[in-house]
Amino acid sequence: MAIADTASTGIRQPRIWQRAPVLIGTLLVAGPLVVFVLWPLVAILMRSFSTPEGFGLENYASVLGTARFMRILTNSLDVTLVSTGIAVVLAYGFAYGVQRTLMPGKAVFRLLVLVPLFAPSLVQAQGLVLLFGRNGLINRTFGTSFDIYGYWGIVLAMVLYVLPYAFLILSTALAVADQRLYESARILGAGPWRIFRTITLPSSRYGLAAAIFVCFTLVITDFGNPMVIGANYNVLATEIYNQVIGQANFERGTVIGMVLLVPAAVAAIWEKYLSRKQFALISDQSKPLELRPNPLRDWSFAALCTAISLAILSVVAVVIYASFVHLWPYRMTFSLRHYNFDVQNGIQPLWNSIYISLMAAVIGVIVVTAASYVIEKLRSPVTRGLYFLSILPAAVPGMVLGLGYVLAFNNPSNPVYAIYGTLLIIALANVYYYHAQGFLIASTSMKQVSGSFDEASATLGGTRLQTLWKVTLPVIAPTLVGVAVFFFMRSMVTLSAVIFLITPQTQVAAVSVLLLEDRGATNQAAAFSVCIMATVVAVLLAVRGMLWLLGWKHVRLIR
Amino acid sequence: MSLRIREVTKHFGALTALDSVSLEIARGEFVCFLGPSGCGKTTLLRVIAGLEQAEAGHVELDGRDLIELPAQARNFGVVFQSYSLFPNMTAARNIAYGLECRRQPRDRIRKRVDEMLALVGLQDHAHKLPSQLSGGQQQRIALARALAPDPQVLLLDEPLSALDAKVRVDLRLEIRALQQRLGITTIMVTHDQEEALTMADRIVVMRAGRIEQVGSGRELYGRPATRFVAEFIGRLNLLPQDGGMPALQHATETGAGRPAVLGIRPEAVRLHPAGTEGANHIPATVAQVVFLGSMTQLVLDPGNGMRPILAETHGPEAGGFEHGAQVVMELPADQLRVVEWQ
Numbered sequence: 041m042a043i044a045d046t047a048s049t050g051i052r053q054p055r056i057w058q059r060a061p062v063l064i065g066t067l068l069v070a071g072p073l074v075v076f077v078l079w080p081l082v083a084i085l086m087r088s089f090s091t092p093e094g095f096g097l098e099n100y101a102s103v104l105g106t107a108r109f110m111r112i113l114t115n116s117l118d119v120t121l122v123s124t125g126i127a128v129v130l131a132y133g134f135a136y137g138v139q140r141t142l143m144p145g146k147a148v149f150r151l152l153v154l155v156p157l158f159a160p161s162l163v164q165a166q167g168l169v170l171l172f173g174r175n176g177l178i179n180r181t182f183g184t185s186f187d188i189y190g191y192w193g194i195v196l197a198m199v200l201y202v203l204p205y206a207f208l209i210l211s212t213a214l215a216v217a218d219q220r221l222y223e224s225a226r227i228l229g230a231g232p233w234r235i236f237r238t239i240t241l242p243s244s245r246y247g248l249a250a251a252i253f254v255c256f257t258l259v260i261t262d263f264g265n266p267m268v269i270g271a272n273y274n275v276l277a278t279e280i281y282n283q284v285i286g287q288a289n290f291e292r293g294t295v296i297g298m299v300l301l302v303p304a305a306v307a308a309i310w311e312k313y314l315s316r317k318q319f320a321l322i323s324d325q326s327k328p329l330e331l332r333p334n335p336l337r338d339w340s341f342a343a344l345c346t347a348i349s350l351a352i353l354s355v356v357a358v359v360i361y362a363s364f365v366h367l368w369p370y371r372m373t374f375s376l377r378h379y380n381f382d383v384q385n386g387i388q389p390l391w392n393s394i395y396i397s398l399m400a401a402v403i404g405v406i407v408v409t410a411a412s413y414v415i416e417k418l419r420s421p422v423t424r425g426l427y428f429l430s431i432l433p434a435a436v437p438g439m440v441l442g443l444g445y446v447l448a449f450n451n452p453s454n455p456v457y458a459i460y461g462t463l464l465i466i467a468l469a470n471v472y473y474y475h476a477q478g479f480l481i482a483s484t485s486m487k488q489v490s491g492s493f494d495e496a497s498a499t500l501g502g503t504r505l506q507t508l509w510k511v512t513l514p515v516i517a518p519t520l521v522g523v524a525v526f527f528f529m530r531s532m533v534t535l536s537a538v539i540f541l542i543t544p545q546t547q548v549a550a551v552s553v554l555l556l557e558d559r560g561a562t563n564q565a566a567a568f569s570v571c572i573m574a575t576v577v578a579v580l581l582a583v584r585g586m587l588w589l590l591g592w593k594h595v596r597l598i599r
Numbered sequence: 600m601s602l603r604i605r606e607v608t609k610h611f612g613a614l615t616a617l618d619s620v621s622l623e624i625a626r627g628e629f630v631c632f633l634g635p636s637g638c639g640k641t642t643l644l645r646v647i648a649g650l651e652q653a654e655a656g657h658v659e660l661d662g663r664d665l666i667e668l669p670a671q672a673r674n675f676g677v678v679f680q681s682y683s684l685f686p687n688m689t690a691a692r693n694i695a696y697g698l699e700c701r702r703q704p705r706d707r708i709r710k711r712v713d714e715m716l717a718l719v720g721l722q723d724h725a726h727k728l729p730s731q732l733s734g735g736q737q738q739r740i741a742l743a744r745a746l747a748p749d750p751q752v753l754l755l756d757e758p759l760s761a762l763d764a765k766v767r768v769d770l771r772l773e774i775r776a777l778q779q780r781l782g783i784t785t786i787m788v789t790h791d792q793e794e795a796l797t798m799a800d801r802i803v804v805m806r807a808g809r810i811e812q813v814g815s816g817r818e819l820y821g822r823p824a825t826r827f828v829a830e831f832i833g834r835l836n837l838l839p840q841d842g843g844m845p846a847l848q849h850a851t852e853t854g855a856g857r858p859a860v861l862g863i864r865p866e867a868v869r870l871h872p873a874g875t876e877g878a879n880h881i882p883a884t885v886a887q888v889v890f891l892g893s894m895t896q897l898v899l900d901p902g903n904g905m906r907p908i909l910a911e912t913h914g915p916e917a918g919g920f921e922h923g924a925q926v927v928m929e930l931p932a933d934q935l936r937v938v939e940w941q
C-alpha cells in the first residue's frame with residue numbers, strides 16, 4: 041500500500057484511479073465537440089478575414105459598407121422583431137389557455153399547435169403561397185389579386201413557423217404555479233388583471249425570455265420561408281445562400297455568417313443573464329394550482345386557440361390538398377401522380393432523410409448522454425468549458441455551422457474529409473446543430489439521478505461503468521427515447537444546417553421541397569412535404585406504441 | 600482490535616468538518632456517532648466508507664490502512680438516510696446488485712438474495728419496485744442490500760430519521776437484534792439520543808468536528824465529561840454556584856476555589872413536604888405539573904433569583920403535588936456533579 045503523499049504538501053492528492061476515468065471521459069466528449077463545433081466556427085472566422093494578401097478586414101469592408109447590406113440587415117431585424125413579438129404573444133395566450141384555464145379540448149389544442157414540428161421548416165411559406173399566392177386558393181376563388189409575397193408573407197410564415205417552439209417553452213413555464221400565492225392575492229383583494237401582472241407574468245419571466253430567444257434565433261436564421269415567399273425582400277439568411285450558392289463567394293458568405301452570429305450570441309447571453317436572476321418561485325411546500333371554472337375566460341381562450349390552430353392547420357392542410365390534385369390550381373381533380381416522384385433522384389431524398397435522421401437519433405443520443413454524464417457526474421476543472429461547448433450550438437445559426445463544415449472539412453488533408461459528401465457528415469451536422477437542446481434534456485434528467493445512487497453503487501462494489509450501465513442509463517432511458525425522437529424529428533425537417541453539405545447523391549427531402557418549389561413544381565414539392573410529415577408521424581406513433589408495450593408511461597416525445 | 604481511525608482531518612473550504620479525530624472500534628461492536636446537526640458525523644462516516652477523502656489521517660481495519668482504497672474496494676456496507684434504492688430494480692435485484700458487481704455465480708446470488716429477504720422478513724416483496732414499498736420496507740431492503748455482500752463493517756447514516764415514529768422504534772430493535780445475531784461491526788450516525796442509548800454498545804459524542812466523549816450510554820449519562828455531553832444526553836438542571844444560589848455540598852473534589860457550575864438530573868431531585876430541613880434542602884413553589892403517564896414532571900421555582908429546577912417523580916408521590924403548592928426540594932450531594940469550572 042502506497043503511503044499517502046501528505047508529508048510534502050500536508051494535503052492528500054487525488055489518486056490516479058480517481059483521475060483516469062475523468063480524464064478519459066472528458067477527452068471522449070471534448071474531442072468531438074472541438075472537431076464538430078469549434079473547428080467549423082474557427083474556420084469561418086479565419087475565412088472571413090482571409091484575403092488574397094493574407095489576413096485583413098477587406099471582406100468586412102466590402103460587405104458591411106454597402107447600402108445593399110444595410111438594407112438587408114434592417115430587413116432581417118424588422119422581420120425578426122415583428123414576427124418574434126407576434127409569435128410570443130400568441131404562444132403565451134395559447135399556453136395560458138392550455139395550462140391555466142378550463143377550456144374544452146385542451147389535449148387536442150396541445151397536439152394541433154405542435155403539428156408544424158412534423159413538417160419541413162418551409163411548409164408555412166409553401167402553404168401560404170398555395171392559399172394567398174397569385175394562383176392561390178383565395179385569389180382564384182374570389183377573383184381578387186391579393187399579393188402575399190414579401191414582408192408580410194415572411195412575417196406570417198415565421199409566426200406560424202416558430203409558434204410551436206414558443207408554445208413548448210411557455211407551456212412548461214406556465215405548468216407549475218403555487219396555489220398559495222394566488223390564494224393570498226385573492227384574499228388581499230387583487231383582481232384578475234392585477235394577479236396576472238403581479239404573479240403570473242413575473243413567474244413566467246424566464247420562460248418568456250427563453251421563448252423570445254428561441255424565436256428570435258429561429259427567425260433570423262431561417263432561410264427556407266423567405267426563399268419561397270420573400271420575393272425581392274432579402275434577409276441575411278437568404279443573402280448567405282445567394283452569396284455562397286448563387287455567386288460562390290465564400291468570403292462574403294462568411295462575413296454575413298459572422299454578422300448573423302452576433303444577434304444570436306447576444307440573445308443567448310441575454311437569456312443566460314436573465315435565467316441567472318431567476319429565483320425559485322416553487323418550493324417543495326408549494327400547492328399545485330387549482331383551476332376554477334370561469335365560462336367567459338374559458339370560452340375566450342377556446343376561441344383564441346381555435347383561431348390559431350385553424351391558421352396553423354389550414355397551411356398544412358392546403359399543402360396536403362395540393363399534393364393530391366392534378367395540377368394546382370388549374371385541374372383540381374384528385375390525382376396521385378405527384379407521388380411518382382419522377383423528378384431528379386426520385387424518392388431517394390426521402391430515404392436519405394430517413395437514414396440521416398436515424399443516424400442522427402442514434403449518434404445524438406450517445407453524444408449528448410456522454411456529454412451530460414461527463415459534465416454532471418465527472419466534475420473536473422474543464423467542466424465549465426465543456427458545458428459552454430455543449431450549449432454553444434444554440435447560438436450558432438444552422439447555415440453558419442453548415443458553412444463552417446464546408447470550409448473546415450472539404451479539404452483532402454483533413455481527416456474528416458473521409459466522410460465528407462456522405463450521409464454521415466449530414467447526420468453529424470444535425471447532431472451538433474441540435475446539440476444544445478438535446479444536451480439540456482439529457483442533463484436535466486441526469487441531474488435527477490441523485491448522486492446518492494452512485495455512492496450506493498460504489499459501496500456495493502460497483503465500478504463507475506457498472507453504475508452507469510446498470511443504474512444511471514436504465515433510470516434515464518425514457519428521457520433518452522425522447523432525445524432520440526427529438527433528433528429524428530428535427531433532422532427530418534431541417535434545412536439550414538444541411539443546405540451547404542448536400543450533394544446530388546445525398547440530397548435530403550426538405551431540400552427537395554425547396555428546390556421543387558423554386559422551380560415552380562408546386563405539387564411535387566407539396567407531395568414531398570406530405571411524405572416528410574407522414575414519416576415523422578408514423579415514427580412518433582411507432583415509438584408511442586413501443587413505449588406502451590414496454591409499459592413506460594409519461595414519456596415526453598415532442599420537444 | 601478491529602477498526603481504527605487515526606487523526607482524521609477534513610475541511611470544506613474554511614470549515615473544519617473533522618479535526619484530528621481518533622477512535623477505536625472493536626470487532627462486533629455497535630457504535631453510535633451522536634451529536635447535533637452539522638457536527639461532522641456524516642463526514643466521518645463517509646471518510647470511513649471511502650466516499651469522502653480525508654486530507655490527513657488513516658482508517659485501518661485489522662492493522663491494514665484503507666485510506667487509499669476507493670469505496671468499491673473496501674467492502675463496507677452502507678445504508679443511507681434516503682434509502683437510495685435503485686428505482687429501476689426490484690427489491691430482489693437491489694439486494695443482488697453488490698453480488699452481481701462482484702460477478703458471483705447466478706445460483707449463489709439467488710440463494711443469498713433469498714437468505715437476505717428472509718433475514719429482513721420481506722420474502723413476499725421480492726419482486727416489488729422500491730416505489731411500491733413503504734418507507735420501513737425500503738429501509739429493510741436497503742439494509743439487506745448492504746449486508747448481502749457480507750461486508751466487514753456496516754455503516755448506517757441516520758437510517759431511521761425518515762420513518763414514522765412507530766416504525767422507527769420497531770426498526771431500532773430489529774436492527775440491533777440483527778447486528779447482534781450477525782456479530783457485525785456497526786457504526787450508526789444519529790442525532791437522536793434515545794436511538795443511540797437504546798441501540799449502541801458505545802456512543803461517540805461529537806461536537807464541531809471533534810469527539811467530545813466516548814463511552815457506554817450509562818457512562819455518558821452518569822459521568823458526562825463535559826457540560827456539552829451532560830446537556831446533550833438526558834436532561835440536566837444547571838446550578839451555577841454564584842449569586843442567588845445557596846452554597847451546595849457536593850461530592851466532587853473542589854477545583855482550587857474556583858466557582859463551579861453544578862448539575863443534577865431531574866430524576867435525582869427529591870421532594871419533601873414544606874418545612875423539611877437538611878443539607879441541600881431548598882424551599883420552592885410548584886410552578887408547573889406535567890403528567891406523562893409513568894412519571895410526572897414538575898417545574899420547581901425556588902424564587903430569589905435562582906433558576907427553576909426540573910424534577911421527575913415516579914410512583915404514588917407524584918400525584919401529591921399541585922400547581923402553586925409549597926415544597927422543599929433536596930439536591931442530594933452524591934447526585935450533584937460539577938459540569939464546568941468557571
Ligand SMILES: Nc1ncnc2c1ncn2[C@@H]1O[C@H](COP(=O)(O)OP(=O)(O)O)[C@@H](O)[C@H]1O
Nearest residue numbers: 611614616634635636637638639640641642643
Ligand atoms: N460537501 C460539502 N461541502 C461543504 N460543506 C460540507 C459538505 N458536507 C458537509 N459539509 C459541512 O460540514 C459540516 C459537517 O457536516 P456533516 O458531517 O454532514 O454533519 P452531520 O452529519 O453531523 O449533521 C457541516 O457544517 C456541513 O455544512
Ligand SMILES: [Mg+2]
Nearest residue numbers: 640641757788
Ligand atoms: Mg448527517
